[in-house]
Amino acid sequence: MTENLSFKDKVVIITGAGGGLGRVYALEFAKRGANVVVNDLGGSLGGEGHNSRAADVVVKEIQEKYKVRAAANYDSVTDNAAGIVKTAIDSFGRVDVVVNNAGILRDSSFAKMQDAAFDAVVDVHLNGAYKLTKAAWPIFKRQNFGRVVNTCSPAGLYGNFGQANYSAAKLGLVGFSETLAKEGYKSNIFVNCIVPLARSRMTERIIPPHILKNLAPEKIAPMVLYLSHESTKVTNSIFELAAGYYSQIRWERSSGQIFNPDPKTFTSEAILNQWKSVVDYHDKPFNKVTHPIQLSDYNALITKARQL
Numbered sequence: 001m002t003e004n005l006s007f008k009d010k011v012v013i014i015t016g017a018g019g020g021l022g023r024v025y026a027l028e029f030a031k032r033g034a035n036v037v038v039n040d041l042g043g044s045l046g047g048e049g050h051n052s053r054a055a056d057v058v059v060k061e062i063q064e065k066y067k068v069r070a071a072a073n074y075d076s077v078t079d080n081a082a083g084i085v086k087t088a089i090d091s092f093g094r095v096d097v098v099v100n101n102a103g104i105l106r107d108s109s110f111a112k113m114q115d116a117a118f119d120a121v122v123d124v125h126l127n128g129a130y131k132l133t134k135a136a137w138p139i140f141k142r143q144n145f146g147r148v149v150n151t152c153s154p155a156g157l158y159g160n161f162g163q164a165n166y167s168a169a170k171l172g173l174v175g176f177s178e179t180l181a182k183e184g185y186k187s188n189i190f191v192n193c194i195v196p197l198a199r200s201r202m203t204e205r206i207i208p209p210h211i212l213k214n215l216a217p218e219k220i221a222p223m224v225l226y227l228s229h230e231s232t233k234v235t236n237s238i239f240e241l242a243a244g245y246y247s248q249i250r251w252e253r254s255s256g257q258i259f260n261p262d263p264k265t266f267t268s269e270a271i272l273n274q275w276k277s278v279v280d281y282h283d284k285p286f287n288k289v290t291h292p293i294q295l296s297d298y299n300a301l302i303t304k305a306r307q308l
């Protein structure tokens, strides 16, 4: 019999929850008994303007549908992340889960990208997640419990034309999460990244309608809740989620080539000659293909090279 993943008495902060994916998460957490802080500054896709309506509508929807408590917060994650945590503490007395979901787009080719567009996108996605998680972290440590879900993107993992700013911010969140996962582990704070693809105002003008129809945001929420639950033991991981297809992404190191460090032979020409071996993803007798998850996996490699 599968356990029911309840969030009764848990307090969940979701940024950018006034629409799109965040709204769906907020409703699903509330349905399972959580008290939810619905943060949204209610701006445009590019992050201009603000409006309390976006968050208010979702709070009302939660209260009417599920009869649990929800609190609206209209702060920008970039300007007053501490204020978002304060809303949780003032309204519900604690914080258990942070879902860093708020986001904007300011796409343009790299040649034409203005500094302001680069800075604004990095600020909301990366600095916003940093500031909010930083404000919640001491609470998580004190209570020996916390869950953080950070939102990456296929553009962050693979790159995408016109999104140098967004890609940089999103892959930045992967490194951020991997370090927090290590620092939080002993305090029962687990940190993961999701890489969603879903229908929202971010994608409705760039993905064709016949594909969009399969990309309901409701198909992303189950993993976000799973990663946020107290029973989950998953941390330090990246999950790709789209249209009900869930998979894990990891680093892979080729079996590679260990060069003799003698400067007479360790030359650029030696690399040219051994190139195929450097990028070979098949096991070799003494070098295996590996999937590193921590720095010490790298140290093992250095030790091996030094033995030559």
Ligand code: NAD
Pocket (backbone or CB within 6 Å): 015, 016, 017, 018, 019, 020, 021, 022, 039, 040, 041, 042, 043, 044, 045, 047, 054, 075, 076, 077, 078, 100, 101, 102, 103, 104, 124, 128, 151, 152, 153, 154, 195, 196, 197, 198, 199, 200, 201, 202, 203
């Ligand atoms: P969305 O535009 O519907 O939702 C983003 C929300 O964040 C909006 O309601 C917006 O008002 C809010 N927001 C923006 N800046 C904010 C700020 N400074 N402070 C507080 N709130 C702010 O888009 P979405 O598709 O639901 O995106 C949610 C997250 O998922 C984003 O981080 C996005 O980059 C990521 N993502 C989405 C997709 C997708 O396919 N939809 C793919 C990859 C990643």
